[in-house]
Amino acid sequence: MPSQPNPGTPHVPAPAEAGSTTVERAQRLTDVITRLRRALRSSIRTDYPWESLPMAQVELLQTLAAAPLRVGELAARQRLAPNTVSGLVGKLLDAGFVDRQPDPGDRRTARIALTPAGHQQLRDWQGAHERRLADALESLTPAHREAVMNALPGLEQLARALAATTPPPADES
Structure with missing residues (x-):
């Protein structure tokens, strides 16, 4: 098992690492991203211990902060199945963080929008x-x-590249 770098010193790639394959680099990046996400999820509870929203719901609030969307649009942007998003929206509706608004372009559908409480929840969480x-x-x-x-900049480009190549999931019926 490779040794972990000392957190107080800059990481200097070892000769084997400098010549590592793309797959080995991807494995290391996957490991770091996984540990970073886990640390971020747990550390937010330190400053915001009352927060109980799962990350999937927070991500929906973040997406809806720009503009109201139909469930299908929200599902496509989040790369989730529409029925998964419907369940998440239901929980956010129950919490009072979103509401349904008529869609001016299609009376048969509704758009999901943040309520003032949803905007405040998102501001508190982001802060x-x-x-x-x-x-x-x-x-x-x-x-x-x-x-x-x-x-x-490289991580932002990587996120765009991954988003462009990842098909949305099929509906989970």
């Missing part, structure tokens, strides 16, 4: 999350902090 990330960034050495920030 706590941003504070937690800012504190974690400040705890890094300047070299590590700069490395993280310099990696953002």
